[in-house]
Amino acid sequence: MAVAPFDVIVVGSGPGGGIATWRLAEAGLRVALVESGGRLRAGIDYGAHVNPYATLEPRLKAGFTSPIPNVSADHWERDHFTPVGDRPGHGVLRALGGRSLCWAGHSLRFGPGDYRHWPIAYEEVAPYYSKAERIMGVHGFKDGLWNMPDGEFQKGVPYRCGEQMLKRGADILKTRGRKMELVAQRKAIPTEKHARATCHYCGHCMAGCEIDCKYTSANTPIPMAMKTGNLTVFTESTMTRILSKDGRVTGIVYLDSKGQQQELSAKSLVLSCNSIETPRHLLINNLANSSGHVGRNLTSHFGITVTGIFPELHGRDGSNDDGTDYYHSLLSGLYWDQPNPKFEGTYQVQCGSGLHPSRLPVRGIPGYGAQLKRDLREWNNIHASMNMQGSLLVSSKKLVDLDPSRKDKYGLPLPRIHLHYEDSDVAMANDCVATCEEIIRAAGGRVILTPGTVDPSKLQIDYNHWVGTVRMGKDPKSSVVNTAGQSHDIPNLFIADASVFAAYPEKNPTLTNIALSWRTADGLAAKFRNREI
């Protein structure tokens, strides 16, 4: 069946694609959203409120690895890439909403200091942060930090006891001249009246919010776009080729749910496939790469974990610490004003605590018997954990390219992810370990888990946080898209995902991805109004 040309095809329905789709449809454009996965329904296809003893055998029999449903563990394709170097990871979640289904909701604005390394200023993005926070239902406290500006917050969620101890430790370090702030997390989880359900503090956010409280593309912008009547959604539809002619994209070829090849044509194309898949498709189609920078400038967050226990918390009531998942607070503000000469960039530390039987963070206690059982209860009840999130140094050693030998089931080359930790990365992690240990001890705690001196084998990459591979910039020789997210080479090709990030601070990427994609989509809609497309 022939399909009439669309104004815009958006490929990928994750955080960037979801918001772009709504903005374009809202502007009156005829939009096709193409998503390689199907629908996963909150409360039906995922939801972690189960009795694991009742679900164990049915789920193992069905091929799952855990009795507790988890939207990422159950549905990710973890081998859709070739790793090169220091254990890179990558997970493709093929579903309507993409990886917005399995994020923790952490929503931190990049600050004016962070945008010094971008071709656009914070003030240009700030209005989009505000709009995004309102629609996402972000909760938080007003902390007044210059480089992590406050937003449009619903009421904040307080610390647990262990995180309160870490705050005490951080405050003591501040009296010794260290620059840092320990603040409560900011998450896209409504705590007050909102268009979505209000949080009921069950703590299963990352596993997939079964009441659709946590923001996802699937529960907010895509239904809003459907309401306009301007959107057609193609699920289980995998793009295999980008069509182009005379320096412009004209449409895509995709395989539908029955494996049949189909074509869509449009006046413009928005790629929102993520920071690995977007450059992969550009490289496969040999498009938009006159700069040679497609796939370059790859970066992410990486880290280690330090855990302490606080005897002062003995006997506290830990009966329900579930809250909004594990990390309720954040150590921030490190090296914003004065960089550390031993490494480039900086890190933040996500802080969590609480007694939760299904995650039980402190479990490596030696021994057995009655003492082990007492220690498991006591140590988990009085612990706090600190998880580093550092910005990985950008260099020629980190990139995405095409694997010359491995192909996916559609015959397309798989992406290779090259990751090699460098001296700056290791120095940053060692600084973080020392800082975390100092905070725990200053608060009266005892360090029970630490990597000690760090080497690359101890570092963990955050495979949800890749960015930078289709970099934004003003110079077409050193960047792929301009400050409007538009290809320097192909005027009707736009990128709306985190691959456009020009530089990467320590802060989580999703809120900025959504704000920028909103801005890019509004800019594209304006070009249609001005007949520039």
Next chain:
Amino acid sequence: MELDRRELFQVLGAGLAQQHQHTAPAGPDVAAYHPRALSAPQYKTLGALCDLLLPADADGPGAREAGVPYYLDVVLLYGNEAQRATWHKALDSAASDPAAAIAAWAKNELAPKTDADKFFIAFKQSAITAFYYSPVGKKSLGYTGDTAVPSFPGCPHPLHHQG
């Protein structure tokens, strides 16, 4: 596949409709369970090891009564043959004196060398997971969560009040 607009809204409403249904179904009768991955003697040894690892105490029953042997047998049933063979061998070796076996394994816990040492670490971590998944394990922690509550008060400790 084109997604129908009405269908999408039905789907999105499904999660909201279930937001206050938190009554998880009852689990199997673990006391009446007959092992399928392990032999009856191996299952008996596993039960003894479970109670040595996480015994009954003032906080409640131990790992055997919690159903941990059932859980581990089902995991092994859907595991691979090499994994089952490792467990069969270790459990057979411990059959005559489980207390002596676990004492010997635990001595090398921080620097495991033999297959038996490595088995102990796998057994211990799996049993801890299974125990705290069980109602008995949750009760032993004093845990009452995994439910819907209207607010999250944060740290209730009077000395740690968050301003």
